[in-house]
Amino acid sequence: MTTTANVPALATLQPYIFFYGRCAEALSFYENLFGGTYEVMLIKESPVAEHFPADFRDKVMHASFTAPGIAFMASDGRETKAVDPDAGNISIALALTDAAKGEGILAALADGGKVSMPLAPAFWGGRFASVVDRFGIEWLLTLP
Numbered sequence: 143m144t145t146t147a148n149v150p151a152l153a154t155l156q157p158y159i160f161f162y163g164r165c166a167e168a169l170s171f172y173e174n175l176f177g178g179t180y181e182v183m184l185i186k187e188s189p190v191a192e193h194f195p196a197d198f199r200d201k202v203m204h205a206s207f208t209a210p211g212i213a214f215m216a217s218d219g220r221e222t223k224a225v226d227p228d229a230g231n232i233s234i235a236l237a238l239t240d241a242a243k244g245e246g247i248l249a250a251l252a253d254g255g256k257v258s259m260p261l262a263p264a265f266w267g268g269r270f271a272s273v274v275d276r277f278g279i280e281w282l283l284t285l286p
Contacts, residue, residue, distance in 0.1 A: 152243060158235040158282055160219035165202035169216065178209025185218075189265045233280035241269075244285035251275045251283075261285065 161168045169180045185191050186199035201218035215235050238244035248261060254276035261283075264270035269285045 150239070152240060153236050153238045153247075156213055156215055156235045156237075158215045158217070158233040160217055160231040160233070161202075162219050162231065163201060165205060165216050165218040169202075169205055169207060172207060172209070176209035176212055178207055178212060180205050180207040180216075233282050235282045235284070237284045239286070241286045244283060248273060248283055248285075251281050 159168075166182070169182070172178060173180060182205045183203050184199070185194050185201050185203040188203050191199050198218075203217060205216045207214050207216060219231075236247075238247065245261070248257075248271050251273045252275075255274050257271065257273045258280070259270070259272035261269050261271040264284065271283045271285075272280065273283070274280050
């Protein structure tokens, strides 16, 4: 058995839930249910708004929800991603603290998988990449 006592965290992992047009409704529901709070950035408020159709710009680009013992990130998703209830709507967001180790993790996840967004500077800071691993799990990676 491996112990993690006194080992600094390599990353912070959170579920990232896509609501495909119903994110604001879902956040309000969970706020009432769990007594939590959330922060939202709409697509129209982001520096990449022009890359989205005009009728999609009022949708949630990114949100973070917190309540006692609960934390997740959320979005309305990408307008081009089809809603497939059998495929699910949860990805894993991983905020890494070490650039070199993060790049190694990205490479390992991509081995046998598919990079859907190559590692590039992110407007919110750091660098971002998206990859679907060989098991079909989508990972949203933020690196320094």
